[in-house]
Amino acid sequence: MPSHENSAEVVLALDVGGTYIKSALFCTGRMIRRLPLVPSRSDSGKAEIAAAIQAAIAQAGTFSRLAVSVPGPFDYQDGIFRMTHKFAAVNGGSFQELSGGVSGTFLHDADAFLLGELIHGAARGFQICGGVTLGTGLGSALAINGDLQNGSDGSPAEQVKLWNRPFRNGIGEDYVSSRSLLTRFPAESVKAIADEAKQGNETACAAWLDYGSALYELLAEWTKQLHPEVIVVGGKIANDLPLLGAIPAGLPIRQSLLGEDAALYGAYEAALREKDFSVPKDEEEEYLRRAILSLGSTIRLNHFFQKAERGSELTVGVFGGSITQGAACDELECCYHGILLQFLQSRFPQSRFTLVNAGIGATASNYGALRVERDLLSRRPDLVILEFAVNDFDTIRYAHTYEGVVRQILKRPTCALLLLFMMHNTTHNAQRFQSMIGRHYGLPMVSYRDALTPDLATGKILWEELSPDSVHPRSAAHTFAGKLLVGLLEQILSLPDHNAPTPPPPLPAPLPAPLFSADYESCFLAERETLVPRQFAGWERIPADKTHAGCWFSQSPGSSLVVEFKGVNLMFSYWGWKGNAGRVLVQVDEQAPVEIDSFFSGDWGGGKQFWQDIASSLSPGTHTLRVTLTHRKTQELGGNEFYVCAIGGIKGRS
Numbered sequence: 001m002p003s004h005e006n007s008a009e010v011v012l013a014l015d016v017g018g019t020y021i022k023s024a025l026f027c028t029g030r031m032i033r034r035l036p037l038v039p040s041r042s043d044s045g046k047a048e049i050a051a052a053i054q055a056a057i058a059q060a061g062t063f064s065r066l067a068v069s070v071p072g073p074f075d076y077q078d079g080i081f082r083m084t085h086k087f088a089a090v091n092g093g094s095f096q097e098l099s100g101g102v103s104g105t106f107l108h109d110a111d112a113f114l115l116g117e118l119i120h121g122a123a124r125g126f127q128i129c130g131g132v133t134l135g136t137g138l139g140s141a142l143a144i145n146g147d148l149q150n151g152s153d154g155s156p157a158e159q160v161k162l163w164n165r166p167f168r169n170g171i172g173e174d175y176v177s178s179r180s181l182l183t184r185f186p187a188e189s190v191k192a193i194a195d196e197a198k199q200g201n202e203t204a205c206a207a208w209l210d211y212g213s214a215l216y217e218l219l220a221e222w223t224k225q226l227h228p229e230v231i232v233v234g235g236k237i238a239n240d241l242p243l244l245g246a247i248p249a250g251l252p253i254r255q256s257l258l259g260e261d262a263a264l265y266g267a268y269e270a271a272l273r274e275k276d277f278s279v280p281k282d283e284e285e286e287y288l289r290r291a292i293l294s295l296g297s298t299i300r301l302n303h304f305f306q307k308a309e310r311g312s313e314l315t316v317g318v319f320g321g322s323i324t325q326g327a328a329c330d331e332l333e334c335c336y337h338g339i340l341l342q343f344l345q346s347r348f349p350q351s352r353f354t355l356v357n358a359g360i361g362a363t364a365s366n367y368g369a370l371r372v373e374r375d376l377l378s379r380r381p382d383l384v385i386l387e388f389a390v391n392d393f394d395t396i397r398y399a400h401t402y403e404g405v406v407r408q409i410l411k412r413p414t415c416a417l418l419l420l421f422m423m424h425n426t427t428h429n430a431q432r433f434q435s436m437i438g439r440h441y442g443l444p445m446v447s448y449r450d451a452l453t454p455d456l457a458t459g460k461i462l463w464e465e466l467s468p469d470s471v472h473p474r475s476a477a478h479t480f481a482g483k484l485l486v487g488l489l490e491q492i493l494s495l496p497d498h499n500a501p502t503p504p505p506p507l508p509a510p511l512p513a514p515l516f517s518a519d520y521e522s523c524f525l526a527e528r529e530t531l532v533p534r535q536f537a538g539w540e541r542i543p544a545d546k547t548h549a550g551c552w553f554s555q556s557p558g559s560s561l562v563v564e565f566k567g568v569n570l571m572f573s574y575w576g577w578k579g580n581a582g583r584v585l586v587q588v589d590e591q592a593p594v595e596i597d598s599f600f601s602g603d604w605g606g607g608k609q610f611w612q613d614i615a616s617s618l619s620p621g622t623h624t625l626r627v628t629l630t631h632r633k634t635q636e637l638g639g640n641e642f643y644v645c646a647i648g649g650i651k652g653r654s
Contacts, residue, residue: 009064009275013267014056015109016070018042018086018136021056022260025063026268029464031261035059042086049090050098057102066104067271068095069112069263071139076106076154107270108155109263110139111148113256116265117232118143119468121257125608127327127361130228132219134237138163138173142226146328146472159225167218175214178237184210194240205243212244219251229547230254234262252547254578269468273330277465277476287480288487291451293421293435297442298492300416304383305493311350316341317358317376319368319405320387323422324359328472332357336420337385339482343489356381362608364391366571369404370525370648377412384409385485389421389449390471392430396516399433404520406437410511411521417441420485423449425463425470427456433516440515446488448481519650524567527646536561538629542643548575552644555582557631561644564624568652569616572625573645576600577607580639585628588615598642599634609645620652 010032015022019042023035036059040052057066073082079095081087096103107115114123114131123129123143133139140162142149151157163173174180178190184207185193196204219231233241234256247253256262279287308314318324318337329335333342337355344353358375360367365388376384386405392398409417419438421431429449438445455461466477473481526532528550533539538559542551552561572586577600587593594614600607614625629642 010062011065011067011268011271012057012060012063013264013271014053014066014068014104015112015263015267016040016053016068017109018071021052022264023056023060024261024264025060026265028462029469031264034261044089046089046093046098049087050100053095053098054100057099065271065275066099066102067267068104068106069109069267070095070106071109072155073153074106074108074155076108079103079106105267105271105274106154107267108141108150109133110141110156111150112263112266112270113139113234114141114143114232114266115148115269116258116262116267117234117256118146118266119269120265121262122232122254123230124469125362126229127322127325128227128229130222130226130231132162132231132233133235134176134215134233135235136178138176139235140222142228145326146468147330162218162222165218165222167221168214172218176211176218180214181207181211181237190237194243197240197243208240208243209245211237215244216248216251219253220248223251223547224545228252232256234259250546272464272468273474275465277461277474277480279480284483284487287451288484290454291446291448291484292488292491293445293447293450294439294443295488295492295495296438296444298444298495298497300414301383301444301489301492302497303414304416305348307382308344308348308351313352313354314344314382315354315356315379316344317356317379317381317384318387319358319372319376319384320420321359321363321391322361323390323472323478324357324385324387325361326357326359326478327361328468328474329478330475334475335478336482336485339479340385340485340489343482343486347493359387362391364388364393364611365398365402365405366611367573367609367648369401369408369520370523370571372405372408373523374525377408377415380412381415383416383418385418385420387420387422389429389431389434390424392434394428394430394432396433398430399437399515400517401520402430402434403437403514403516404518404523406441406443407511407514407518407521410441417443418485418488419443419445420481421445421447421449422471422473422481423453425467427453437515440512444488444492446481446484448484451480451484519569522651523648524565524651525646525648526563526565527573527648531563531644531646534562534564534624539644548643548645551575553642554629555580555639555641557582557629557640559629561627562624563627563647564622565647565649566620566622566651567649568618568620569649570614570618570623570625570647571611571649572596572614572647573609573611574598575607575643575645576610577643579607580641581634582640582642583630583632583634584642584644585626585630586614587626587628588618589623591615593628595630595632597634611648 011026021038021040025033038056081090117123129143131141141156142160149157165172230252356379423429538556539554539561581599583597585593
C-alpha cells in the first residue's frame, strides 16, 4: 500500500506574533516537524519584518501550501496588513510581497486557536465552542457546528469579540490583559508576577485574583449571550490558570490541550478547508455503482414521487448523529440532506419540500429508538434518511436498537425510508448488521464507505481531503454523499414501474417478523422537563439558561434521586466529562446497584452524553430507580459532581 504521507501535501503553518513567528510542517492531519522560532518585532521596519517572514518560510524547505495565522486588522481574503498599532511599517502591504512571492491561506489568530482546539484539542466533540486567548491582549472566537462565526472582514463577529466589549468602566481588555496585570502589580513581566504569587506574595496573589474575577465576570456575560458548550482558554496567561481562583459554576472552561501549537494546527486546518475533494465527471458512475447496495422495494418511494409530481407539501426527515447535524460542514446547504433537498425541489418544482433535521451529535441508535417518535415522526415525514453507521457499534446490541428505529419509521405506511452508511477514518462502521436489516425490510441503501474505501486504500484519495478529523465530512465530502443519494433516487425514477399506480394507504403489507428484535418498536423516554423525580435530596435541576439545562445535578455525597418508570428494561443517561466527575450507584427496585463513574477518559472534547444499560427482563408495571451519589472519587481529578441527563427503555408489549 502506498504511504499516504508520501503522496499527501505538506503544509507549512505560520503563527505570526509580535515577538516571534512560530512555524511547523503538517501532513496527513498531524504535525511532522516543529521549526525554530524566528524573532519578529512588530515595531520594526518593513525590511526587518519582511526578512523575518522570509526566514520562517525558508527554514521549512519543501512544502506544498502555506497557511498563516495572523492578528487583525488584516484583509484575510487578499492577505493585506491593515494594522496601525503593531506591524505599522507594513500597513497596506501584502503578505505575498513581504514573503518574496509566497502566498497562502490566512486566518485570524483567535480563529486559528479555536479551530486547532476544535479539531485536535480540548473542543473536540462540542457543537458550540468558544475560544479565548489570554496574553498581551484578549482574543476570542466562536464556532457553531465547526463554522467559525466571523464578520465580513474575516475576523470574529462583533458579538463574539471580548477585547472591546463594554465592561465595568471601560472595555474588556482594560481589565483582562497583560497590561491590566502589570498595572495591579508593577513588574518586569507577567511571568515575574506569577513567580511572586507562587512564592506567596499577597499583593501578587491579589493581582491574579482580580484578573480572574474580571475574566470570569466577562465570560459569564459572554456565555449568557452566546451559550457555548465549552470555552477553551489558551495563551501565556492561561498557563497559570490556577492563580486566577476557582472557576465559577456554569462556566464551561477547559484549558487548551495544544498550548502554543493551537494556532498552527488551526492554520493548517484552514488551508485544508480550501482544498475541496472532487470526483472527476467520468468516474462518477463508478463511485455510484460501488455506493448503491440495494434499490430495495420501490413501493414507498414511488408513492412519495407520485405525491411530489401532483404538487404537495412534503416533509423530508434526516435522523442520525453529528454528521446529519452538520458538524464540520461549512454550509448546511452543502450537507448531504441539503444536496438531496435541492435535487427534489428542482425535479419536482410544483411541490414544496421542508427539511426536519433530527440529528444530534455523539448519539447512536440506542438513544435514537427512544426519541425518534418525539423528534422526527411527530413531524409526519414523507421521506426519511437514516444515518447511524458511524456512532453505532457493529454488534447485536446495536442491531436491536437500529432495527427498532427502522420498525418505528416503517409503521408509518406512507413514509419512505433510505439508509445511509458513513464511516470513520479507519473505514469502520456498523454497516454489516445495518445492511442486513435493510435487506430484510427491502430498503434502498447507499454506502459512502463502499464508494470511497478502494481509493483510500490505494492513496488516490486521502482522508484529510474528506474530513478535518476522524469522522466528520468536509463540505465537499458531504456534497459527495448527497450526490450518491441523488444518484440512487434517479435510478429509481428511471425504473419502468415508477409511474405505476400505487395502492392507497396502508402501504405496503404489514411489517415482516423482526430480523433481530422488535423490542425497541415501543419505547419510553424521560428527559429535561419530563424527568420528574418522585423525591430528591441534595439534587437540583440545572436552569434553562445554563450548560446542561434540564439535567439533575449533585455534588453532595449521599444525596439520592428517586424516579418511577413503566417499562421492561432501563437505560440510564449521564454526562461524562473531564472535570470533577463523580460516581453514583444506580439501582432498580431491589436489584444489585450498578456503579457509574462519570469521568470521561476519551481523547476528544470535554465530555459527552452516555447511555448505559441498567436493567433488563423486568416485569411489566411500575418500577423504582434510585440514584445515589457516592463518596468515591475518580483518582485522576478527585471530584464528586454528577449530571443525570435522562432515562428510557422498552415499554413492553401491550
